[in-house]
Amino acid sequence: MALLFNDLLTTTALRTPDALALTARQQTYSYAALAMAVQRAAQGLLALSIESQTRVAIYLPKQGETVVALFGAAQAGAVFVPINPILKPPQVAHILCDCNARVLITSTDRLGMLATVLNNCGELQHVILIDELPLPSPIGQPHFVVHRWRDFGNSVASQSSRVVDKDMAAILYTSGSTGKPKGVMLSHRNLVVGATSVAQYLDNCASDRLLAVLPLSFDYGLSQLTTAFSVGASVVLLDHLFARDVIAAIASEAITGLAAVPPLWSQLADLPWPERAVSSLRYITNSGGAMPRSVLSKLRGSLPRTRVFLMYGLTEAFRATYLPPEELDRRPDSMGKAIPNVEVLVVRPNGSLCDAEEPGELVQRGSLVALGYWNLPEATAHRFRPPPDHARDIGVNETAVWSGDTVRRDAGGFLYFVARRDETIKTSGYRVSPTEIEEVVLASGYAREAVAFGVPHPILGHAIAVVATPTDARANIENALDYCKQQLPAYMVPAHFEWRTHLPRNANGKYDRALLIAELRGLFGTL
Incomplete structure (x- = not known):
């Protein structure tokens, strides 16, 4: 029975070693071969003297080495941090710095893309490249050692630290409404x-x-x-x-x-x-x-x-x-209803359970x-x-997720x-922070003020709209969007951008997002 993330692979490898586990481009891995590759990767990481819960970031597209790195980090007792391969260097640097990653597993081309931002990631000590391409010329003096994937597993390493099922295995980064992506442990x-x-x-x-x-890097994708x-x-x-x-x-x-x-x-x-x-x-x-x-x-x-x-x-x-x-x-x-091993509650602001058809906040236990x-x-x-009092087990220190989403049963x-409830934009399957988009728009130099928000879209779920005030008469929407495309992945680039002479505010002096959303709700047609 699997207790740890890496056990999901190794347990099956012991049971059905010759069964096909993974197909990645032109490569295929049996469960035994994949487990062996994971063991070599774990040994390679341990040879770097990483400690328990060390963050190992993985910035690669979907390929065999990506899967090996995920499970290898876990088997070494580290915490894996998968980074969406479509993120741009500033966003990658934020994640590396935020989680204090000591190890980065990536490709030579991607290392070249990150050359201008890695100097800000002072905790980074090791970069492991999965290919054999010539190294890019570094900007400044690199503070990390570069290793090649082919050399992994050749060193004799100490045993990994003991890990239990309650220990952290991964940090997945997800955007919120308050700025930069947050790491979910x-x-x-x-x-x-x-x-x-x-x-x-x-x-x-x-x-x-x-x-x-x-x-x-998406929990739904990792789940496959x-x-x-x-x-x-x-x-x-x-x-x-x-x-x-x-x-x-x-x-x-x-x-x-x-x-x-x-x-x-x-x-x-x-x-x-x-x-x-x-x-x-x-x-x-x-x-x-x-x-x-x-x-x-x-x-x-x-x-x-x-x-x-x-x-x-x-x-x-x-x-x-x-x-x-x-x-x-x-x-x-x-x-639908709660999946196995989960309880879903619908509660009022005071924590009491809602009646049938009464809207309330979704709270998840389990x-x-x-x-x-x-x-x-x-x-x-x-x-x-903690969950509401009526749902709490006596004497158990339990934590629930209060989703902020309003549902009814x-x-x-x-x-x-x-x-x-919050202002996060759900677009193309991603949760996007409006604040992060606003910061990029303002950094372009073309906007004095900017408000980003989501409006209903028949395909995207919500499309990103930006309403901004220009810095001067020379400010150009096309140039502002070009800057956004340089700084943001495609799913975060505004689908609608317009100038206004002033932005509406509510009674508290904050930007009135609700009013803007109401004005532009039908921008992409009725759903």
């Missing part, structure tokens, strides 16, 4: 129980083949690995440019399970599905935002024998609810609740609190999303 128990819980309601088994199209490995299934990694590439991979690889976010489902729904893809795909899952009814209808028409699971979750607690496929026709707008935010005690104290116990 996940324990080994969070990751293992999350994998087994999801595998339980998806009925995953060793014959499944999962297509991993989401970033492994953990869920598959927990049952001895195989995973196919795919970095796709077009939606049709996903369908082609499903057909050629005989994929049985696909997880995606609403924007990708919207694209897939408009494409033809060959019979080879239709016949193999046993189930699909959606999270990261609500799937529009029209998209759901098209997908069900194209995939009549495929089970559809609609899910809701927070990075702070992985997964909260799912709607069983047999309930889709009766409750297409429902979030084994999936994260350890808190890295190095943010105030934010942790606000979001991670019907008489049958099914949940429905009502509203998000």
Whole structure:
């Protein structure tokens, strides 16, 4: 039985060593081969004299070395920090500095991209490059040692520190409404129980083949690995440019399970599905935002024998609810009910339970609740609190996640999303901080004031809009957007940008986001 994150792989490798675990581009790994590669990576990290809970950052696209690095760091007793490969250097530097990463695993090209920002990451001591390309010329004197992946595992290293299931295994960075991305600390128990819980309601088994199209820095994307490995299934990694590439991979690889976010489902729904893809795909899952009814209808028409699971979750607690496929026709707008090993409460501001159909805050209890935010005690104290008194076990020091999301529960116990309390923008499956976008717009030099917010969009869930006041008559929207494109990943670049002579404020003197959202709600049509 797996107790630690890395046990999900090694336990299965002992049970079915020759079974196919991973396909990455042109490489395939059996469970035994993958476990051996992970062991070598762990030995390599230990040879660097890393200590228990040392942060190991991984800045790579989806490939075999990425998976090996994730599990190798955990096996060495370190904490892995996967970084979304589409993030730009300033954002990568923030994560490296914020989590005090001592080790960075990346490629030579990516190291070159980071050359101007790594001097600010004083804790960084080791950079491990997975390729053999010539080193880029460093800017300034590097304070870290560069190693090559091929040399890993050749050194004799000491034993890893003893780790228990309550220890931190990973830090996943997620944007909030108050600025820079926050690091969510996940324990080994969070990751293992999350994998087994999801595998339980998806009925995953060793014959499944999962297509991993989401970033492994995203809890939903990482779950494709953990869920598959927990049952001895195989995973196919795919970095796709077009939606049709996903369908082609499903057909050629005989994929049985696909997880995606609403924007990708919207694209897939408009494409033809060959019979080879239709016949193999046993189930699909959606999270990261609500799937529009029209998209759901098209997908069900194209995939009549495929089970559809609609899910809701927070990075702070992985997964909260799912709607069983047999309930889709009766409750297409429902979030469903709590997944195994989770209790979901709907509470009033005073902590008492809401009645049926009464809106209240979603509070999640159970084994999936994260350890808190890295190095943010105030934010942790606000979001991670004891559950309401009536739900608390006597004598147990328990923490629940108070989501900030307003939901309601019907008489049958099914949940429905009502509203998000904070200002975080949910777009393309990502949670985006409006403050982070505003800071970039202001740094462009073209805007004196700026307000970023989300407005409903039929494909993205929400599109990012910016309303700003120009610095002078020469300020140009096109130039401001070009600057945003240089500084931000594509999903954070504003879809709408406009100048105004002044920005509305509320009675407290704050920018009136609600008024701006109301004014521009229909910008991308009615949903």
